[in-house]
Amino acid sequence: MRRSPRRDASEQGRPRIVRRSAMVAELVLATLVVTSSTAFADPAQVLALAADVNTVLTNIRNWLMGILALIATVFLTIGGVRYLMASGDPGEVQKAKDAFKNAGIGYGLAALAPVVVTILQQLVGA
Known part of the structure; x- marks a missing residue:
């Protein structure tokens, strides 16, 4: 079967797998948009509460080490x-x-994250 010499401009030079991948991505995005629902936060409910500054700084250290x-x-x-x-x-x-x-x-830098948090604790006075 011979293809027509006239192809859509968006299809020229693009492999078939790229077109299919783009189509799948568009379908997933459309599904997420259609099925998503709005989440409303209860203003009376506190979602996160740290007991003290040391807890906050420890959490910052843990996140910093993990990300780095x-x-x-x-x-x-x-x-x-x-x-x-x-x-x-x-x-x-x-x-x-x-x-x-x-x-x-x-x-x-990940290994030095606890040192940075210790310096922050000294600066804050915690």
């Missing part, structure tokens, strides 16, 4: 994939090494 470790792990993964896919290309190997360096910096 997550980002560092993403950089470590990207660096590993780049290094495997470099095939001896010096530019790609250097980019992989830079990603490894950034991951190390991220893990170092």
Whole structure:
């Protein structure tokens, strides 16, 4: 079966899988929009209450460590994939090494998060 030489401008140069992926994404988005409901907060209900400043600072430390470790792990993964896919290309190997360096910096900052929170506790006087 021969295709017509005239195709829609949006289809030119786009692989079939990309079009299908876009269609699935649009369907998921449309489903979320149609089925979503509005959430109303009860003003009398308190959702979060910290007992003291130390609890707040401890929670900040935990979140900070988790986010930094997550980002560092993403950089470590990207660096590993780049290094495997470099095939001896010096530019790609250097980019992989830079990603490894950034991951190390991220893990170092995650390890220093408790020190930062301790300094904040001293500044606040808690």
